[in-house]
Amino acid sequence: MRDPDDLSFEGATAVRPTADPGLFEADVHEHWTVGDKPNGGYLLALLGRAARLTGRAGGGPDWEVVASAITYLRPPDPGPATVRTTLLRQGRSASHVRAVMAQDGRDLVDAVFVLGELPAEPTSRYDGTAPLHVPQVDECVRLAPRIPGGVYVGIMDVLDLRLSPDTLPFTDSPPPDDARAELRGWTRFADGREPDPLSLLFSVDAIPPATLMIGSTGWVPTLQMSVYVRARPAPGWLGIRMSANLVSDGMVDETCVLWDSRGLVVAQSTQLARLRFPDDPG
Numbered sequence: 001m002r003d004p005d006d007l008s009f010e011g012a013t014a015v016r017p018t019a020d021p022g023l024f025e026a027d028v029h030e031h032w033t034v035g036d037k038p039n040g041g042y043l044l045a046l047l048g049r050a051a052r053l054t055g056r057a058g059g060g061p062d063w064e065v066v067a068s069a070i071t072y073l074r075p076p077d078p079g080p081a082t083v084r085t086t087l088l089r090q091g092r093s094a095s096h097v098r099a100v101m102a103q104d105g106r107d108l109v110d111a112v113f114v115l116g117e118l119p120a121e122p123t124s125r126y127d128g129t130a131p132l133h134v135p136q137v138d139e140c141v142r143l144a145p146r147i148p149g150g151v152y153v154g155i156m157d158v159l160d161l162r163l164s165p166d167t168l169p170f171t172d173s174p175p176p177d178d179a180r181a182e183l184r185g186w187t188r189f190a191d192g193r194e195p196d197p198l199s200l201l202f203s204v205d206a207i208p209p210a211t212l213m214i215g216s217t218g219w220v221p222t223l224q225m226s227v228y229v230r231a232r233p234a235p236g237w238l239g240i241r242m243s244a245n246l247v248s249d250g251m252v253d254e255t256c257v258l259w260d261s262r263g264l265v266v267a268q269s270t271q272l273a274r275l276r277f278p279d280d281p282g
Contacts, residue, residue: 007031007158008191009199013046015053015083022085024050026101030078031154037075039155040222040271041205043101043109044070047083048201051097051113054085063095063115064197069226070111076103088112118197122231122264129257129265132239134164134184141165143208155206161187161240169212181210181244181252186237195233195260203238204256204269210244211252216275220252225271236261250274 006012012032015024032042048065055063081103088096094116101109134140140162145153148170163169163185187203188195195203204227209220239259244252252275258267 009045009158009189009193009202012042012158013049013198013202015046015050017053021057022054022087024053024083024085026050026081026083028076028078028081031157033078033152033154035151035153035219036078037219037221038078039202039205040070040072040225041202042155043072043076044068044111044205044225044227045198045201047099047101047109047111048113048198050083050085051099051111052115052198054087054097054099055090055095055113055115057087060090060095061115061117064118064232065113065201065229066094066116066118067114067226067228068111068201069224070109071224072109072222074106074108075221076101076108079103081108093117118229118232120232124264127265132184132241132257132259134186134239134241137162137186137237139165140185141168143170158190159187159206160190161185161207167213169208179214181214181247183207183210183213183240183242185240187240188237194235195238195266197229197232200229200233200258200267201227203240203258204267205271207240207242207256209252209273209275210242210254211247211275214244214247215277216247216252217278218276220273220275222271222273223251225269227267227269229267231260231264231266233258233260233266234262234264238266239263247275250276250280 012029145156
């Protein structure tokens with residue numbers, strides 16, 4: 001069992017092998033949550049740790065997660081869980097591993113990971129990513145774990161997330177008609193832990209929904225998310241931009257990009273989520 005006072009990324013995402021090959025025990029941490037629901041990126045990182053161990057078992061390459069696709073069937077409860085992994089393919093340049101989290105005999109989260117080599121110093125032939133425009137860290141506003149309305153966002157106790165003053169989602173003013181669904185800022189672990197490839201799976205989802213900037217309300221549950229890890233991040237703050245694209249029929253797709261302290265894109269994600277607005281019927 002994990003130490004309940006251990007809020008570290010390693011402690012929260014720890015998995016324990018069992019006598020059954022491919023089966024791991026885990027504990028969903030009650031502080032790595034949004035309200036009473038575990039953060040989706042946190043769950044992805046936990047499953048990614050199990051997938052990485054499975055890919056390396058039996059003398060496999062020392063590869064990292066470079067891509068993942070995760071489907072959230074039902075939100076797990078904080079507490080004990082199991083993770084079943086299956087090595088789908090062991091190739092020369094990539095391996096594929098499936099990981100499924102279950103509680104009480106029910107599958108809750110299902111993910112497929114691609115493992116491969118990650119460059120420490122990537123060489124880009126072309127980069128069409130729009131640049132990040134954000135004030136310096138000290139000019140940004142740190143988000144508190146208790147948001148308006150009294151909801152406790154546990155991951156803000158383990159993060160130091162600072163948003164640009166012009167993209168603060170929790171204000172008393174209604175959004176203007178020309179509001180843009182985008183958040184920009186800086187993020188790092190509150191305990192000073194430096195980012196690594198596995199933690200990027202969490203960081204791409206550890207930011208409020210961008211649709212709060214255009215008036216969405218309440219929980220925005222993710223249905224499916226895909227994440228690409230592009231390079232090993234350098235130490236220091238990560239620049240972060242979360243933007244919504246199409247909001248239609250109660251669903252939204254959001255894109256997140258992470259830059260490391262060198263200004264290099266190190267991770268990207270796209271997710272499909274449900275959402276509500278105050279004037280929605282019902």
